[in-house]
Amino acid sequence: MSVNGPTLHRAVVEHLVRQVVYQRLGKPLPKPAGAPHPLMVNVSARHCHLTQEAVEILFGKGSQLTVHKWLYQEGQFAAKETLTLIGPRSRVISNLRILGPCRNLNQVELAYTDGIALGFDLPLRLSGNIKGTLGCMLMGPAGFFEMPEGVIRALRHVHMSPEDAEFYGVKGGDEMKLKIGGPCGLVLDKMLVRMDKSFKLEVHIDTDEGNACNLQPETSCELTK
Amino acid sequence: MSVNGPTLHRAVVEHLVRQVVYQRLGKPLPKPAGAPHPLMVNVSARHCHLTQEAVEILFGKGSQLTVHKWLYQEGQFAAKETLTLIGPRSRVISNLRILGPCRNLNQVELAYTDGIALGFDLPLRLSGNIKGTLGCMLMGPAGFFEMPEGVIRALRHVHMSPEDAEFYGVKGGDEMKLKIGGPCGLVLDKMLVRMDKSFKLEVHIDTDEGNACNLQPETSCELTK
Numbered sequence: 498m499s500v501n502g503p504t505l506h507r508a509v510v511e512h513l514v515r516q517v518v519y520q521r522l523g524k525p526l527p528k529p530a531g532a533p534h535p536l537m538v539n540v541s542a543r544h545c546h547l548t549q550e551a552v553e554i555l556f557g558k559g560s561q562l563t564v565h566k567w568l569y570q571e572g573q574f575a576a577k578e579t580l581t582l583i584g585p586r587s588r589v590i591s592n593l594r595i596l597g598p599c600r601n602l603n604q605v606e607l608a609y610t611d612g613i614a615l616g617f618d619l620p621l622r623l624s625g626n627i628k629g630t631l632g633c634m635l636m637g638p639a640g641f642f643e644m645p646e647g648v649i650r651a652l653r654h655v656h657m658s659p660e661d662a663e664f665y666g667v668k669g670g671d672e673m674k675l676k677i678g679g680p681c682g683l684v685l686d687k688m689l690v691r692m693d694k695s696f697k698l699e700v701h702i703d704t705d706e707g708n709a710c711n712l713q714p715e716t717s718c719e720l721t722k
Numbered sequence: 723m724s725v726n727g728p729t730l731h732r733a734v735v736e737h738l739v740r741q742v743v744y745q746r747l748g749k750p751l752p753k754p755a756g757a758p759h760p761l762m763v764n765v766s767a768r769h770c771h772l773t774q775e776a777v778e779i780l781f782g783k784g785s786q787l788t789v790h791k792w793l794y795q796e797g798q799f800a801a802k803e804t805l806t807l808i809g810p811r812s813r814v815i816s817n818l819r820i821l822g823p824c825r826n827l828n829q830v831e832l833a834y835t836d837g838i839a840l841g842f843d844l845p846l847r848l849s850g851n852i853k854g855t856l857g858c859m860l861m862g863p864a865g866f867f868e869m870p871e872g873v874i875r876a877l878r879h880v881h882m883s884p885e886d887a888e889f890y891g892v893k894g895g896d897e898m899k900l901k902i903g904g905p906c907g908l909v910l911d912k913m914l915v916r917m918d919k920s921f922k923l924e925v926h927i928d929t930d931e932g933n934a935c936n937l938q939p940e941t942s943c944e945l946t947k
Contacts, residue, residue, distance in 0.1 A: 708834035
């Protein structure tokens with residue numbers, strides 16, 4: 498079978514199939530199936546965002562990030578390039594993934610477990626709000642780059658479009674809850690809504706949160722006000 | 723000031739002071755302050771329980787576990803002795819803490835984060851229920867001990883006395899919820915009640931759960947049905 502055009506994400510296909518099946522059976526749609534888009538919950542492992550300037554210092558003049566894997570949000574990718582992070586107590590994290598494309602700030606997002614291992618007291622910050630946070634040293638194959646600030650534990654958040662926000666009855670800046678099922682399920686409070694026309698509906702949680710509830714691809718997740 | 727008799731735990735003293743203050747002010751007690759005992763929520767880092775036989779193989783004939791730190795449950799302690807755990811893919815965890823006193827089974831309790839680092843697919847089990855689980859190799863200063871089974875992620879649980887169970891309206895084997903406050907708060911579902919006359923009211927969560935919500939000594943916690 499040949500596939501023309503861009504491939505749809507599996508979650509989108511499942512969501513469409515679910516809607517059609519309910520329709521064919523003549524049954525009313527349960528609330529999640531009636532949503533304009535499927536809910537994706539993805540675990541973000543520790544990673545960093547870099548400026549083009551930092552990329553060139555770390556990987557050499559003229560270097561560009563290259564795509565290792567496309568992420569769910571349009572145009573975002575995990576880069577092939579990785580770094581070594583050196584913390585203030587000379588402890589190290591190797592193979593720190595870089596997410597592309599380049600941004601206009603340098604930021605490292607760690608889980609509290611990483612922070613404890615490094616001896617960092619991580620501040621909980623909305624991505625981009627790094628003023629007054631601790632920095633670190635980054636080491637790449639072509640050199641060192643000192644970040645004076647920008648090491649954070651990112652605030653839990655959900656990306657959504659205005660259409661999704663309308664469905665859930667929320668607006669940008671609101672807080673929601675994410676209920677994760679399974680034998681060690683939990684409810685994450687204070688999930689910040691980040692709304693933009695370009696966003697696909699997706700929750701980002703970190704590895705501590707994902708492992709606290711053993712989140713698996715088949716685990717049920719429900720987003721509520 | 724001299725202190726006679728056994729020292730009261732800080733949480734117990736705070737609980738008593740709170741009760742007296744409300745009484746003196748002539749105000750009604752809020753529900754948690756009216757509980758027979760204060761609620762302790764402690765993070766259990768990865769650890770193991772050993773038989774006396776295993777202790778002697780690992781630390782030498784006639785060896786006994788020695789107390790590093792007394793735990794909140796009566797008679798339980800973190801031992802000075804630690805071990806190296808070698809997983810099935812030859813990956814290693816060093817300085818694995820042993821909890822004493824010795825038991826009649828060998829069991830290693832890890833967080834899912836540890837399991838991922840070791841390449842273990844950890845089963846979620848009630849402590850003691852280890853039949854059919856994977857094992858590991860333990861290394862001590864005097865030798866190796868092969869555990870054929872017993873590596874688990876322990877089920878969340880709350881220890882309580884019959885008096886506490888009556889206050890909360892639950893019985894042994896029931897499931898409760900633990901609401902943890904703060905800027906990245908959450909609610910842990912399926913918190914199993916383990917009731918015994920000897921138990922002090924205490925919730926044990928693991929490092930993934932503790933770090934998912936950045937649990938600190940001052941973080942508010944509420945146990946509900």
